[in-house]
Amino acid sequence: MSSVATSEEPTLGGMPDSALPMPRGRRRTEAAMLIFAVALVAFAYANVGLGLKGTLPAGMAEYMIAFVVLLAIAHLAVRRLAPWADPLLLPLAATLNGLGIVMTYRLQEVGRDGNPGTMSVPLSSSATLIQIVYTAIGIGCFVGVLALVREPRVLQRYTYIFGLVGIILLAMPALLPAGISEVQGAKIQIRLGSFTLQPEEFAKLALAVSFAGYLVAKRDVLSLAGRRLVGIDLPRARDLGPVLIAWGASLLLLVFESDIGTSALFMGLFVAMLYIATQRTSWLLIGFLLFVAGAYSASKLFAHVGERFQIWLHPFAGSNPFNNAYQLVQGLYGMGSGGILGKGLGAGQPYLTPLVQSDFVVTAFGEELGMTGLMAILLLYGLIVQRGLAASIAVKDPFSKVLAGGLAFMLALQIFVIVGGVTRLIPLTGITTPFLSQGGSSLVASWMMIALLMRLSDTARRPPPQPIQDEGMTQVVNLP
């Protein structure tokens, strides 16, 4: 399991210079996989143009060169800053980001230049370019996180600062007037002119770090057993405080921002981290029951939430397909028309689904790449999650463990909530699809999360320092 155990080949001082070959770092694997990712994305991009017009898309060369340059920067930064990091995380994220750019281009071309269809909310003619700029910002932040956070444990020092930042970010849209923050009945964004920011995307990361720090500090108290009930050790009543606070906060989110998806995400993140830190099954049960009870009463109390359940249960009943279930139903129709092999990029009608570029982007992939393509995309996410969990198991210190496990679980939960929502596995709640949805905040935050996971896996896989035997060779070398 642990790569640490197998790292035996002595390297210079255990802190290799990036210029030297590093067989254990597996950076060459990463480079090869990145080439594969670029090839896949370039092929998909070309496919859109061929599917729509029968010619290669205009500007394809420039966009692909920009994409390659950005990935090269990311790769070189990893070589330098996190040489022992998992070699698959960067290529996986790059593939998903690239596919997101491809779909943005495909949807941008709807109704333009004689292509069929009309978007409910058309993308600007520079949407692809903007998405590439966001990718650049995302990769910039990725490098920034790797450069700033050299040791994950450093973050533990700022537990409460991150907590405060997270809460401020979350609360901001709720406190601002609806004109600036409301989108489709949910108050989740800050709009400044034509530029919108979704602070919750960054709040997720800040709170994950904060939860990890807090839980690791308090885990001894939290694991104390209280009464025993049907074979489960209940925690002491006085220790219920944190979970109740998290629950209350997520309910506030639900009530004031009408954002059931994010609410579920935070509750899930907190409970999962609590469970990893304490290993107490009772915390899982308590957290789960609290969330279900909260969501149920919210569905009864708030029309916006209750409607989601009705749409989920009866999307095809009566006039639902033409009214409030329209988006869900059109997404399902799109996936159905895609079938097993899909219509092909540029050949489907994803534009019939309202706002397909954001929450419903998965249905556009389902329609044009089919069941096969969508399953491949889900497996890409699954691999990122698995790599995150593997790093969590391999890493030694408790804070890093809880943080890696929490981040990986949060990604899994986010995919489950949004993909499950648009495929009618669970009630639909609008949250973004990491890397694929059009828009900047989610993309930048996702890259920062990949940076954190790579930092954590770098820590986990880094060979332990060799015992000092020759003073001359074991200078601790600071990286430039």
Added chain:
Amino acid sequence: MNRALRRISIAVLIMFVALLANVNYLQAFQAGNLTNKPGNSRAFAAQFQYQRGEITTADGKIVAQSKNVGGVYKYQRVYPQGLEYASATGFDSLYSASGIEAAENSYLTGNSSKLAVRNVIDMITNKPRKGATVQLTLDSNAQNAAWNALQGTGKAGAVVALNPQTGAILAMASYPSYDPNQLAVLDGTQLNKNDQALLRDPNQPLLNRATNVTYPPGSTFKIVTSSAAFTSGNDNPNTLVDAPTSLQLPQSSTRLINNNGEQCGTLGNGKATIITAFTESCNTAFANIGMQLGSATLKAMAEKYGFNDPGLKLPTSVAQSNFPLEPALSFTAMSAIGQKDDTVTPLQEAMLSATIANNGTLMKPYLVQQVQAADLSIVDSPAPTVLSQPVSPAVAGQIKQMMLSVVNSPDGTAAAFKNAIPGVQIAGKTGTAQNGVNNSGLNDAVFTCFASNGNRSMAVGVIIQGGGYGAAAAAPIAVDVLKAYLENG
């Protein structure tokens, strides 16, 4: 902590498996089901992306086909003889379809499970997908004659012609008709405009009078009354029955008279043979026969001929012809001569004659000869089936004798058509049905007949709304159709 992490990993695995399974369920298993859900414009647009199958007549004349016009909806439906064949083909519009276009939609689009293997092969060999061709039983000569004759009257009405031996529908025309090309336009706004205009037209052109509107059968119902009388064993064509010039109906103030109050036959004693009463269409004679038989017997016979059957499909829908139970004697008398609540479709009229022409066996009428896939293989060819046996061959022979007499006897109501088709004997029965409140409306003209040239035979039913006498308004149309079919075979 690793134990908790491993459990979390399992939970994550379950979540992803659930997502993958659900995607499989949606896109592989539910895809077909989702196609038919409300508001699925993807599926509707998809059917205009490839060529829909053709609809042809039995002799190979194309009456509906899809032409490539480019654009979002690639193929547009074209009906070369729109008005003439509309009652059979129906229309296929952006929003809905009717007639054969609706009934045979799965073949025409190629979605039928019987075509699934061919579609996969076409997909692999990269052949453009094309729907199956539906060949109708219609004969273009007969159809043409029926349409022209109907159009010539300028009155609302319909003609149905059957092959008595198989039940194949040889002609089916309704007037006034509509041009399905107007509903095949791919511009939604224009389509709505055309659709509204047709719906508002007081002439109701969208009605298929051949199979979906019922009229009083009038004296043509005497075929059913005679069938019941002869089947009872007590009567034959030469049986003398009471046929007064005027008949006071029991428990009623109504006095029933023969046409123009004429005497029935030449005996002058208030009696006539059944064949004479049939030939001259004496109402009093058949009212008496009906009252003797009783309403239940009449109803049972009518039902064998196809009345009161809501389930008949051609595969297009057919309105039910009605013969309700009329226990009151005066009503039984009226219903025995095709008045009161008796109603028939022109198709039912043709079925009456077809039964007699086919020695008493009624074949199930059908409109689709065969379905041919794009690779020319036959995927469906319905075999003729027996619907019922209303009368024995002997009774059928007796009724045939009477129907021949209607045309051949100098006193017959359709004597004018004795030599209408050289070398062919026509057997028929006229009907002139009173209708409207207090019979104030113009009489509906009804005629049912059959003929054979030894090689081909045909049964025809014609109803002209407000046409007047059956012999004057309906019979000439039937004769035109017979002629067109028998002289070209």
